[in-house]
Amino acid sequence: MVEEQKKSKSAFREYAESIGFALLxxxxxxxxxxxxxxxxxxxxxxxxxxxxxILVNKLSYGIRNPFWGAYLTHLRKPQRGDVVVFIFPEDRSKDFIKRVIGIEGDMVEIRGKKIYINGRPLEDPHAHFEDDPPQRGPLQVRDDYGPRQVPENHIFVMGDNRDRSYDSRFWGFVNLDDVKGRAFLIYWSWDGMDRWVRWERIGNLIY
Incomplete structure (x- = not known):
């Protein structure tokens, strides 16, 4: 009887340790x-x-301390065209995802929705427009911005859906320490409106 109790306790302990290890x-x-x-x-x-x-590679740019945010070591910096997840500067409890348009030192300008980096038109194959009329007033920066230089250790980001994105045009630059990683894979996709799985999107790499 005593031996059976010991075996039972031993099995329970192994089970608890396995769960604890898996959680860690x-x-x-x-x-x-x-x-x-x-x-x-x-x-x-x-x-x-x-x-x-989506899945985000948190080692893309280095090892980041998840508790106080700073990078312990840098592997490389975000490059133009990277799709990154970062802490939203206006509300640090939220994460945003955007595409890197300008890196540190770049002079960013937008004229009539066309992006210029250091005075040259940016190749912009991912851009999507809703063909909305040009904006005036506070929203004018959506179509016409800058020129402004990206500060050291910062990036300028925009959403691919240019007419429907709240991004660096409105609230400024992203500190590199706030970049959590690079998005690389769609592992599941669910259309909430029609309530069906978008099978054709599952497994797609993010560029």
């Missing part, structure tokens, strides 16, 4: 390696759709 491993992976995010808005259409579930 999952926490480590989420904090330092890969994190899942859900796309809540259409600001990155057509690259990302509302309801896409």
């Amino acid at each position: 491993l999952a926490l480590f992976i989420r904090s330092f390696i890969v994190q899942a995010f859900k796309i809540p808005s259409g600001s990155m259409i057509p690259t990302l759709q509302v309801g896409d579930h």
